[in-house]
Every structure is written in C-alpha cells, then in structure tokens.
Amino acid sequence: MMEWTDRHCRVFHRTLTRAAVLYTEMVTAMAVIHGDRQKLLGFDAVEHPAVLQLGGSNPAQLAEAARIGESFGYDEINLNCGCPSDRVQGGNFGACLMASPELVAECFAAMQSAVKIPITIKCRIGIDDQDEERALDEFVSAVAAAGCKSFIIHARKAWLQGLSPKENREIPPLNYGRVLRLKAANPHLAISLNGGLQTVAQGLPYLDALDGLMLGRVAYHNPWQLTAVDPAFSGQPAPVATRREAALAMLPYIERHLSTGAPLHHVTRHMLGLYHAQAGGRFWRQVLTVEGQKRGAGVEVIHQALAVVEEQAAKVAA
Numbered sequence: 001m002m003e004w005t006d007r008h009c010r011v012f013h014r015t016l017t018r019a020a021v022l023y024t025e026m027v028t029a030m031a032v033i034h035g036d037r038q039k040l041l042g043f044d045a046v047e048h049p050a051v052l053q054l055g056g057s058n059p060a061q062l063a064e065a066a067r068i069g070e071s072f073g074y075d076e077i078n079l080n081c082g083c084p085s086d087r088v089q090g091g092n093f094g095a096c097l098m099a100s101p102e103l104v105a106e107c108f109a110a111m112q113s114a115v116k117i118p119i120t121i122k123c124r125i126g127i128d129d130q131d132e133e134r135a136l137d138e139f140v141s142a143v144a145a146a147g148c149k150s151f152i153i154h155a156r157k158a159w160l161q162g163l164s165p166k167e168n169r170e171i172p173p174l175n176y177g178r179v180l181r182l183k184a185a186n187p188h189l190a191i192s193l194n195g196g197l198q199t200v201a202q203g204l205p206y207l208d209a210l211d212g213l214m215l216g217r218v219a220y221h222n223p224w225q226l227t228a229v230d231p232a233f234s235g236q237p238a239p240v241a242t243r244r245e246a247a248l249a250m251l252p253y254i255e256r257h258l259s260t261g262a263p264l265h266h267v268t269r270h271m272l273g274l275y276h277a278q279a280g281g282r283f284w285r286q287v288l289t290v291e292g293q294k295r296g297a298g299v300e301v302i303h304q305a306l307a308v309v310e311e312q313a314a315k316v317a318a
Contacts, residue, residue, distance in 0.1 A: 280312030
C-alpha cells in the first residue's frame with residue numbers, strides 16, 4: 001500500500017508474525033530504475049519473506065526493475081494490476097491493465113525471464129463494464145499462458161471512472177464466489193483471496209478451496225490480528241504474547257533508526273494501531289503522535305506511551 005507498508009511498517013509487522021509474507025508499497029518500475037534505490041528498495045533482513053510490488057506497463061522497464069529487485073534480495077516480485085487510483089491510471093498501470101491481458105502477459109514474460117525468483121500478479125475480478133466471468137477468465141488465461149502460476153485476486157471490480165480509490169475498496173460488491181470459481185476452473189494455479197477480509201479467522205474457511213489470503217488496510221489499522229497468522233498457518237505461537245512485548249521488541253530497531261539521525265515518527269506512525277479497540281488505545285495513539293514528532297524524541301516515548309496505556313487499563317479494570 002503506497003505510503004503505508006514501508007520498511008519500518010514491515011519490520012513492525014514482522015514482530016507480530018513469522019509466517020506471513022510481507023509486501024512492499026507499490027513502486028513504479030521507472031522509480032526503481034532512475035530513483036534512489038536504497039530508499040525505495042532497501043529492507044531489513046528480518047522482513048523475509050518479502051515481496052517487491054511493482055507498477056508499470058513497459059515490459060523492458062519492468063524486467064529491469066525486477067532484476068534490480070532480485071539483486072536487493074527480495075523473495076518474489078508482484079505486478080500490480082489492481083490499483084484504481086487516477087495517478088496510476090495516468091501512468092497506464094494498475095487496474096487499467098485488466099483491459100490489456102496480452103500486454104500483461106508480455107510484461108510477465110519479460111519479468112520472469114529476467115529473474116530466478118517468482119513473478120506473481122495481483123488484480124481485480126474486472127473493471128468498469130467488463131463481464132466479471134468472461135473478463136477475469138480471459139485475463140488469467142492469457143497471463144497463465146505466459147507462465148504465471150500465482151494470482152492474488154481482489155474480489156471486487158474496480159470502477160476507473162466515477163469512484164475514488166477509497167470508494168473502490170468499499171462500493172463495488174465483494175464476489176468471493178467468482179474467485180472460488182476461478183480456482184475450480186484452474187486447479188493448477190495458486191489463487192489467493194484479497195478484499196474485504198477483516199480478520200484472519202474470517203478467511204480461513206476459504207483455504208479449503210484457495211491457496212492463500214491477503215490482508216491489506218485492516219492489518220495496518222489493527223495489526224495485532226497478525227498474531228493469529230502463525231498459529232493458523234505454521235502451527236507455531238506468535239512471536240509475542242502481548243502488545244507490550246510487541247512494542248518493546250521494536251526498541252532495538254528504533255534505536256538503530258535514530259542513530260542515523262532519522263526521526264522517531266518515521267517508525268512510530270506505523271505502530272499507532274497496536275492498541276486498536278483496547279483500553280488506553282486512544283492515549284497510546286496520542287502519546288506517539290504528539291511526543292513522537294518532537295525534535296529529539298527517542299525510545300522514551302514508547303515507554304511513556306506504554307505507561308499511559310497500562311494506567312488507563314488499570315482504571316478500567318478497577
């Protein structure tokens with residue numbers, strides 16, 4: 001998610017789950033080729049398994065960006081064919097690519113031939129006035145014919161005209177049945193479900209037929225639910241047992257970050273949801289937001305926020 005799942009967010013999420021596969025923000029191929037690669041692609045080793053998500057529609061550029069991503073150590077490259085934002089449409093990538101399955105197949109083939117790691121595709125079930133049945137079958141068939149074996153399907157259409165990106169996440173109806181039918185017709189492909197899932201538990205029944213689940217914004221706003229991933233998928237307990245443990249587990253990383261001269265809030269802005277729907281959660285967010293943005297703020301802000309949360313929780317318990 002652009003401007004959300006940056007390297008600091010991913011390190012935080014990794015404190016909550018060892019088993020989940022973490023995705024980067026969508027980065028354009030041109031940015032990777034011509035931009036600050038360390039800033040765009042650098043990541044901490046603890047993030048593995050980590051997937052670089054690319055945006056673009058030029059096969060040669062995407063192939064070069066994929067090569068660069070592989071050289072940075074990513075475990076997989078994902079081509080985004082599902083983002084509906086105006087900016088993405090203007091660059092002729094994201095969801096609008098669902099109208100050009102042959103071009104996506106060409107992009108995939110160029111990327112996969114350039115690297116040894118897997119290339120996957122994330123898409124919608126259709127766009128605008130497309131027929132959800134025919135359009136998705138044609139899209140997946142064309143890209144699979146080029147060699148793609150893994151698709152993450154956001155189970156909503158994207159309306160590129162008339163709806164904002166936020167509305168495109170909420171207004172088009174979810175159609176999980178369409179994703180299940182796609183898998184039934186293509187048992188040889190790995191098909192994962194995305195869109196509308198509010199908890200890990202909600203998605204588990206779909207794994208009787210599908211191959212994976214993807215959580216997006218809900219995992220960002222309520223990250224503690226990621227602690228349900230390891231018990232469900234690896235049979236192991238989560239890396240931390242309490243939210244306090246999760247916050248304290250971030251301290252060594254935060255200290256390394258601060259030692260570079262970077263501000264605290266670069267990291268703590270991604271931790272605001274740790275106490276989502278918990279006693280004292282509002283105070284946790286308040287301390288991190290206000291104190292965390294002050295010049296010279298350090299790890300003492302985390303301790304201060306934890307103390308306030310625990311004080312409020314004690315009052316509620318009493």
